[in-house]
Amino acid sequence: MWDRAAEEYEVVLKDPPRKWFLGNPAFWALDQYRLAKVSERANRPEKAKEWYARFLTDWKEADPGIPEVDEARKRLAALGGSPPPAS
Numbered sequence: 001m002w003d004r005a006a007e008e009y010e011v012v013l014k015d016p017p018r019k020w021f022l023g024n025p026a027f028w029a030l031d032q033y034r035l036a037k038v039s040e041r042a043n044r045p046e047k048a049k050e051w052y053a054r055f056l057t058d059w060k061e062a063d064p065g066i067p068e069v070d071e072a073r074k075r076l077a078a079l080g081g082s083p084p085p086a087s
Contacts, residue, residue, distance in 0.1 A: 002038060002041040002042035002043075003042040003043075003044070005038050005042070006035065006038045006039045006042045006044060006047065010035060010047075012031070013031055013032060013035060029055055029058045029059055030055075030068060032051050032054050032055040032058065033051070033052070033055045033068050033071075033072055035047075035051045036048045036049075036050075036051035036052040036055060036072065036075065037075075039051060040075065040079075045079050048075070048079055049076060049079045049080070049081035052072045052075055052076040052079070052081060053076060053081060053082075053083075053084055055068075055069075055072050056069065056072055056073065056076065056083060056084050057084040060084060
């Protein structure tokens with residue numbers, strides 16, 4: 001069911017009107033992080049890397065010590081992905 005969950009999550013995140021309907025940009029970014037985790041569980045490492053990278057790009061100026069940002073960096077590296085360039 002992880003594969004189905006990843007597909008459904010991706011539909012929501014790729015639809016710009018839904019993005020604005022959902023409101024708070026922090027929730028939107030956290031949903032990218034959650035989709036990356038679901039993609040990993042669904043054995044979709046390329047998708048997981050893509051969503052971790054998007055999350056880290058959107059949160060490139062995040063305060064230090066945010067657990068999701070630290071975890072996304074670790075997971076992206078473990079999957080063999082490269083972190084987004086620093087601004």
